[in-house]
Every structure is written in C-alpha cells, then in structure tokens.
Amino acid sequence: MLLVGVPVLGLLGILEAGRGISAPLSIAGDWTLEFDPAAHCANGPAGLRQPALSISQSGTEVLITVNDGRATALEATVDGVTLTAKSLTATISGKPGERLLEGHMHFDGCAPVAFRAVRQASQKRGA
Amino acid sequence: MLDLFHLVLQIAVILVAARIVGFLFQKIHQPQVMGEMVAGILLGPSLVGWLAPGVSAALFPPASLGYLNALSQVGLVVFMFVVGLALNPSELHGFGHAAVLTSHVSIVAPFCLGGLAAMYLYPRLSDDSVTFTHFALFMGAAMSITAFPVLARILSERGLVRSRLGTLAIACAAVDDVTGWCILAYIVVLVRMTHAARPAWVTIAGSILYVLIMLSVVRRIMPAFEREFRKRGGLSDNLIAVIVVLVLASALTTEWLGIHLLFGAFLMGAIMPKSPEFTRYLLHKFESVTVVLLLPLFFAFTGLRTRIGVGGGRAIWFYCAIVILVAITGKLGGSMFAARLAGMPWREAASLGILMNTRGLMELVILNVGLDIGVISPAMFSIMVLMALVTTFMTTPLLEWVYPTRLFRAQADEIHKSVA
Numbered sequence: 001m002l003l004v005g006v007p008v009l010g011l012l013g014i015l016e017a018g019r020g021i022s023a024p025l026s027i028a029g030d031w032t033l034e035f036d037p038a039a040h041c042a043n044g045p046a047g048l049r050q051p052a053l054s055i056s057q058s059g060t061e062v063l064i065t066v067n068d069g070r071a072t073a074l075e076a077t078v079d080g081v082t083l084t085a086k087s088l089t090a091t092i093s094g095k096p097g098e099r100l101l102e103g104h105m106h107f108d109g110c111a112p113v114a115f116r117a118v119r120q121a122s123q124k125r126g127a
Numbered sequence: 128m129l130d131l132f133h134l135v136l137q138i139a140v141i142l143v144a145a146r147i148v149g150f151l152f153q154k155i156h157q158p159q160v161m162g163e164m165v166a167g168i169l170l171g172p173s174l175v176g177w178l179a180p181g182v183s184a185a186l187f188p189p190a191s192l193g194y195l196n197a198l199s200q201v202g203l204v205v206f207m208f209v210v211g212l213a214l215n216p217s218e219l220h221g222f223g224h225a226a227v228l229t230s231h232v233s234i235v236a237p238f239c240l241g242g243l244a245a246m247y248l249y250p251r252l253s254d255d256s257v258t259f260t261h262f263a264l265f266m267g268a269a270m271s272i273t274a275f276p277v278l279a280r281i282l283s284e285r286g287l288v289r290s291r292l293g294t295l296a297i298a299c300a301a302v303d304d305v306t307g308w309c310i311l312a313y314i315v316v317l318v319r320m321t322h323a324a325r326p327a328w329v330t331i332a333g334s335i336l337y338v339l340i341m342l343s344v345v346r347r348i349m350p351a352f353e354r355e356f357r358k359r360g361g362l363s364d365n366l367i368a369v370i371v372v373l374v375l376a377s378a379l380t381t382e383w384l385g386i387h388l389l390f391g392a393f394l395m396g397a398i399m400p401k402s403p404e405f406t407r408y409l410l411h412k413f414e415s416v417t418v419v420l421l422l423p424l425f426f427a428f429t430g431l432r433t434r435i436g437v438g439g440g441r442a443i444w445f446y447c448a449i450v451i452l453v454a455i456t457g458k459l460g461g462s463m464f465a466a467r468l469a470g471m472p473w474r475e476a477a478s479l480g481i482l483m484n485t486r487g488l489m490e491l492v493i494l495n496v497g498l499d500i501g502v503i504s505p506a507m508f509s510i511m512v513l514m515a516l517v518t519t520f521m522t523t524p525l526l527e528w529v530y531p532t533r534l535f536r537a538q539a540d541e542i543h544k545s546v547a
Contacts, residue, residue: 004232014239014242014243018242
C-alpha cells in the first residue's frame with residue numbers, strides 16, 4: 001500500500017507543482033503568409049506558394065521549411081515572443097489557437113520584406 | 128494520386144532491410160523484432176537520410192508517406208488485436224503477493240519518475256499548445272509500459288516461459304499493458320477533448336457504454352466462433368472475415384469516440400475465447416502477414432519520423448541520457464525492489480526487473496499516438512524511441528549476465544530431480 005500510495009501522492013504533487021512551469025510559445029504547423037503589398041522584390045514573395053511556411057517545433061528549437069519549390073530548410077529558435085532564423089525574424093502573438101507571426105523576411109537582392117502570417121487550423125506536429 | 132510504383136518500391140526496400148537487420152540481430156542473440164525496429168530507424172533521417180539525402184528523398188518523398196502510414200496503421204490494428212488475443216486473464220491468477228506488488232510498483236514507480244522528468248523536459252522540449260499535466264501524464268504512461276509480445280518472445284527463446292520467473296514476468300507485463308493502455312486512453316481523451324468539437328460527455332458516456340457492450344454482449348457471442356472451430360477443426364474464410372470486420376468495427380467505434388482506434392482492436396482481441404488451441408489457430412491466421420509484412424512498415428514509418436542526432440546539439444543527448452536513466456531506474460529498479468520486498472531472491476528479482484524494462488514495439492506504438500495527438504514534440508519522440516531501443520536491446524545481455532542460461536537450466540534440473 002505504502003509502495004504504491006507514496007508515489008501516487010508524489011505524482012499528484014508533481015502535477016500540481018508543474019502547473020506553474022511555462023513552455024515556449026507554440027508555432028508548429030503550416031502558415032499562410034501575407035506580404036507588404038508595397039514591397040518590390042522580383043525574387044521574393046511571388047516565388048512562394050501557400051502555405052508558405054511549414055514549421056516543426058521541439059521546445060525552443062524550430063525547423064522552418066519554406067514552400068519555395070526547393071523546400072529550403074531554416075533552423076530557428078524561439079526566445080520568448082521572438083522567432084529568429086537566418087533569413088527571418090518575427091514576433092509571436094495571440095493565444096495558441098489564434099497565433100500570429102509578424103516580422104521580416106530576407107530575400108536575395110532585396111530589402112527585408114514585412115510579412116504577417118496566420119497558422120492554418122488544426123495543425124499537428126510530426127513527421 | 129496514388130503513386131503505386133513508389134509504394135511498392137518502399138515496401139520491398141523496407142522488407143529487405145527488416146529481414147537483413149533482423150537476421151544480423153539474431154546472430155548477436157537479440158530478438159528478430161529488435162533488428163526490425165532498428166532497420167526502420169536506419170531507413171529514416173537518422174542514417175539513410177543523413178548519409179544519402181538524395182536517395183532518401185527519392186525513395187521516401189513526403190507526398191508518398193500517407194499511404195505507407197495508412198498501411199502501417201492497418202497493420203497496427205491487426206497487431207493490437209493479436210496482442211489482446213494473446214493476453215490471457217487466467218494467467219494473472221495464482222501469483223499472489225509478488226505479482227500484485229511487482230506489477231503495481233512497476234507502473235507507479237516509472238510513472239512517478241516520468242512525471243518528475245517532465246518537470247525538467249517540459250520547458251525545454253514541449254510548447255504551450257500542450258499543458259504540463261498532459262505532457263507529464265504521457266511521459267509517465269510511456270515510461271511505465273512493458274512490451275508484452277517482445278517479452279514473451281525473449282522468454283520463449285531462453286526457455287523461460289514455464290519457469291516461475293517467466294510466468295511471473297508475463298503476468299506482470301500483462302497487467303502493465305492493460306493499465307498502460309487504460310491510462311493512455313484517458314490521456315488521449317483528455318488531449319482530444321481540449322481541441323474537439325464533440326462534448327466531453329459523449330466521449331465519456333460513449334466509452335463506458337462501449338466497454339459495457341463489449342464485455343456483456345459481444346463477449347458472449349464470441350464463443351460461437353470457438354464452437355465452430357472445435358466442430359470443424361478450423362474456421363471458414365467467411366468466419367475469419369467476420370472476425371476481421373468485428374475488429375475493424377470495434378476499432379472504428381473507439382476512434383469515433385475519440386479514444387483511438389488501437390484500443391478497440393486491443394479490446395476485441397482481449398475478449399476473444401482463450402482456449403489454447405483456438406488462440407493458437409487465430410494467432411497463426413493473423414500473425415504471419417502482420418509480423419512479416421505490416422509491422423516492418425510501421426517500424427519504417429516510425430523511423431522516418433525519428434531524427435536521432437539531427438539538430439538540437441549536445442543538449443539533446445543530455446536529455447536523452449536523462450530519459451534513459453529515468454526509464455531504467457523506474458522500471459527495472461522499481462520492479463526489482465518490489466519483487467525483492469515480496470520475498471524473491473535477489474537474482475530472480477533483478478531478472479524480473481530486467482524483463483519488465485523491455486519496452487519494445489509497444490513503446491513505439493504509444494509514442495506514435497503521442498506524436499499524432501501532438502502531446503510530444505518531434506525531438507521528444509526521437510529521444511523516447513532511442514530509449515525504447517536501448518531498454519529493449521539491453522534485456523537479453525543483461526539477463527544472461529544476471530541469470531545465465533546454464534544456471535537456470537541447472538536449477539530447473541534440480542527441481543525436476545526433487546520432484547521425481
């Protein structure tokens with residue numbers, strides 16, 4: 001009884017204590033991008049197909065696959081509300097179900113282009 | 128559109144890899160299934176995708192993986208039916224204090240340690256789409272599982288099935304599996320209810336009604352199959368098809384209820400009549416195609432989702448070491464300690480702990496469910512897959528070290544002489 005009861009009580013304590021632990025903001029899933037219409041970049045946004053970003057996330061480590069026909073992969077990190085990759089920086093906002101990304105993407109030969117991204121509904125992580 | 132060429136090529140490559148690696152693992156005294164699991168991992172980004180990304184991309188293009196997944200899921204449904212079929216509740220009777228104590232502690236101890244590890248891993252490998260409670264409960268369930276089928280195979284290969292240690296291990300593993308699946312069902316319902324449009328009461332009331340119908344109505348119909356088997360010495364193809372349809376119907380019901388289709392298949396197997404001849408007959412009918420063809424596809428699909436050593440840097444290996452240490456301490460240590468307290472000699476208690484620590488493919492099944500419902504991240508999935516491989520791989524050599532075959536045979540001979 002003691003061998004089972006004590007660990008069960010311990011587990012309940014862990015679950016209670018764990019409620020105070022926070023995890024990185026979730027951004028995993030497919031994202032549709034809207035670019036600043038005023039931006040002029042010949043090799044940029046026009047070459048992307050929607051959903052333009054597919055994000056796989058493990059904690060603060062993120063892998064972004066850009067839907068540019070070559071499936072360019074970008075390693076990124078989430079630090080608080082900031083998403084940082086080699087050619088992309090964005091601010092994360094909203095609740096988990098209504099999350100938004102707003103930031104800038106860098107394309108060859110262009111000035112950074114502002115974008116706003118919306119996550120597609122019912123995304124699952126994996127593969 | 129279905130790319131049949133790719134699908135058939137994938138199946139052929141997977142089967143060849145599974146048989147070759149399985150054969151090589153048998154040469155080093157590991158169960159064949161261990162080699163098949165490793166073959167699946169090797170075909171994924173952890174080896175082929177890393178060494179030859181072009182080959183990997185050509186062989187397993189992302190668009191083609193849906194069909195491979197579908198086939199492997201069908202295989203899992205049949206496999207879970209087979210696992211339920213092999214489970215015999217009468218084996219759980221008559222083991223007294225040792226079995227009750229060991230099986231309970233072997234669930235609670237790793238569950239608790241898994242929850243504790245979750246406190247450290249949650250902020251590092253999860254995100255805020257998953258609550259800590261869901262993450263910790265899943266970690267606990269994944270840590271406390273024992274691979275009943277792999278365990279039975281290891282015991283059989285070592286001639287330990289009818290020994291006191293073997294029967295005790297099978298009884299404890301059966302209790303662990305049933306409890307583990309019940310806990311997992313609860314977690315799946317919890318997670319899915321958070322996102323589902325269906326009201327919670329439909330899932331809860333529906334699940335209770337489903338289990339009641341299965342245990343009180345369907346279970347009473349099942350002996351008709353056994354009677355037919357005894358009368359004719361076998362079952363016609365039509366009756367086998369009826370059993371398959373019943374398995375699928377049960378699986379679809381639990382999937383619709385939001386529990387997961389594997390639970391329905393498992394319960395259908397568990398309520399089948401358990402006479403040894405009938406069970407052997409059905410196992411023979413269902414096992415070959417599942418074990419030879421469909422399970423390797425599941426291992427390969429698991430391997431394609433596993434990225435051991437890809438990304439995450441050194442920290443990932445540190446997390447991996449923590450998970451493996453926690454898994455072994457909780458399961459092996461917990462079972463051994465409980466068995467010793469129940470009066471088993473140290474050698475047998477340690478052997479029981481080693482056997483209970485075998486996670487094998489049941490762990491892979493649970494991890495895939497966890498990744499599908501989004502309760503664990505891809506990195507956590509890869510770490511747990513590695514833990515499953517390590518804990519399964521270590522069983523045979525560790526058991527041989529603690530309880531050598533020659534020693535077991537000598538003891539068995541002594542018992543025979545004293546009985547004679």
